[in-house]
Amino acid sequence: MDKKKLKDESLLNHDDYQDQHGAVVPPLYQNSLFTFEDWDKIDKAFDNKADDFIYSRLLNPTVKVAEDKIAALCRGEKAKLCASGIAAITSAILHCVSAGDHIVTVRNIYGPTNTFIDKYLKTKFKITATYVDGREVEEFEQAIQENTTLIYLESPASLTLELQDLKAIAKIARAKGIKTVIDNTWASPIFQKPLTLGIDIEVHSASKYLGGHSDVVAGVIISDKKTMDAIITAEHELLGAKMAPFEGWLILRSLRTLPIRMKAIMENAFQVAAFLEQHPKVAKVNYPGLESFDQYALGQRQMTGYGGLLSFEVATQEIASIKKFVNALELFALGVSWGGHDSLVYAPVISYLKELSPDKFAAMGINASLIRISVGLEHTDDLTSDLEQALKHIE
Numbered sequence: 057m058d059k060k061k062l063k064d065e066s067l068l069n070h071d072d073y074q075d076q077h078g079a080v081v082p083p084l085y086q087n088s089l090f091t092f093e094d095w096d097k098i099d100k101a102f103d104n105k106a107d108d109f110i111y112s113r114l115l116n117p118t119v120k121v122a123e124d125k126i127a128a129l130c131r132g133e134k135a136k137l138c139a140s141g142i143a144a145i146t147s148a149i150l151h152c153v154s155a156g157d158h159i160v161t162v163r164n165i166y167g168p169t170n171t172f173i174d175k176y177l178k179t180k181f182k183i184t185a186t187y188v189d190g191r192e193v194e195e196f197e198q199a200i201q202e203n204t205t206l207i208y209l210e211s212p213a214s215l216t217l218e219l220q221d222l223k224a225i226a227k228i229a230r231a232k233g234i235k236t237v238i239d240n241t242w243a244s245p246i247f248q249k250p251l252t253l254g255i256d257i258e259v260h261s262a263s264k265y266l267g268g269h270s271d272v273v274a275g276v277i278i279s280d281k282k283t284m285d286a287i288i289t290a291e292h293e294l295l296g297a298k299m300a301p302f303e304g305w306l307i308l309r310s311l312r313t314l315p316i317r318m319k320a321i322m323e324n325a326f327q328v329a330a331f332l333e334q335h336p337k338v339a340k341v342n343y344p345g346l347e348s349f350d351q352y353a354l355g356q357r358q359m360t361g362y363g364g365l366l367s368f369e370v371a372t373q374e375i376a377s378i379k380k381f382v383n384a385l386e387l388f389a390l391g392v393s394w395g396g397h398d399s400l401v402y403a404p405v406i407s408y409l410k411e412l413s414p415d416k417f418a419a420m421g422i423n424a425s426l427i428r429i430s431v432g433l434e435h436t437d438d439l440t441s442d443l444e445q446a447l448k449h450i451e
């Protein structure tokens with residue numbers, strides 16, 4: 057049997073890992089360093105720093121089992137787990153840019169990614185960025201400058217759920233020697249495999265679906281071996297945002313149920329989205345799986361399924377009324393993050409207006425009436441009842 061051709065479910069649930077006791081789950085290697093029998097052996101290990109066990113900041117056996125699974129799942133050659141999603145994102149971006157370069161990105165990327173590009177890189181390294189809506193491929197072509205070295209994507213975007221045409225954008229970028237990075241957290245590697253569409257580097261907040269139980273903060277970068285070795289021996293090693301072994305063990309545990317969780321979450325999200333779409337107190341639902349979604353056809357082309365994060369606009373911009381709705385929810389807990397077993401609600405207006413000017417907030421195409429929910433694994437009858445009773449507070 058060619059194990060390289062295993063389907064995702066088999067890949068994630070079959071281990072070739074063998075320890076001396078035949079333990080069915082790879083052990084937790086809770087150690088900082090590895091010792092060597094002699095000078096020649098440690099000398100040789102340093103020749104192969106990214107792949108040999110020397111120090112757990114670079115490579116740890118427990119974390120590596122999870123990394124190898126994620127790399128295979130994403131059809132990449134190598135993966136590196138990091139301390140957080142934002143560590144994975146900033147490492148991948150830093151790998152692609154130098155002082156004075158230019159980035160093309162989309163206007164609705166994850167807030168701290170936006171802050172990193174728009175504030176940190178701009179003030180410290182004079183790196184400029186052009187923000188496009190992202191729905192039309194031509195916008196990317198027009199935004200490219202002489203000094204563009206990176207096109208940074210997030211498809212679907214985690215707030216308004218717009219998509220970008222990954223295959224077409226990757227083709228344009230490759231022809232000009234520009235690197236492409238995508239935050240693929242929303243779809244998860246189960247429903248979207250950007251590396252197979254020509255994207256160079258994929259990143260995830262593994263705090264979401266890859267972790268899936270709201271008990272770990274983590275991130276991961278996936279690409280070809282050459283790119284990954286360069287990132288591992290520079291941004292990863294030098295900035296030090298490594299994953300702890302126990303976190304790696306938790307991610308490995310979670311990966312086994314990723315396909316089945318994503319399937320259940322998608323089914324739930326469809327039902328919740330359909331419920332919201334027909335509700336008179338809801339003005340608009342943003343969910344790429346709905347036929348009414350304006351980029352539905354593109355989603356069908358480049359994804360094989362849909363995540364459980366969606367947003368909708370309630371039929372008022374009156375903060376007092378929106379506040380009452382959010383506070384009335386009993387099953388949807390109020391909090392940031394998403395992608396776990398538990399359903400969550402968040403109103404972007406809470407934090408975005410503290411970090412962005414009202415103009416920039418509006419330029420992102422969002423307003424106070426936008427509510428984001430992460431649909432979890434509860435029963436949809438209960439979730440829709442909860443929404444029904446809380447929506448009574450929208451006046």
Ligand SMILES: Cc1ncc(COP(=O)(O)O)c(C=O)c1O
Nearest residue numbers: 140141142166214241261263274
């Ligand atoms: C789309 C997206 N990307 C990246 C991140 C950052 O991940 P982390 O919180 O693991 O650093 C988040 C976090 O909410 C996110 O929603």
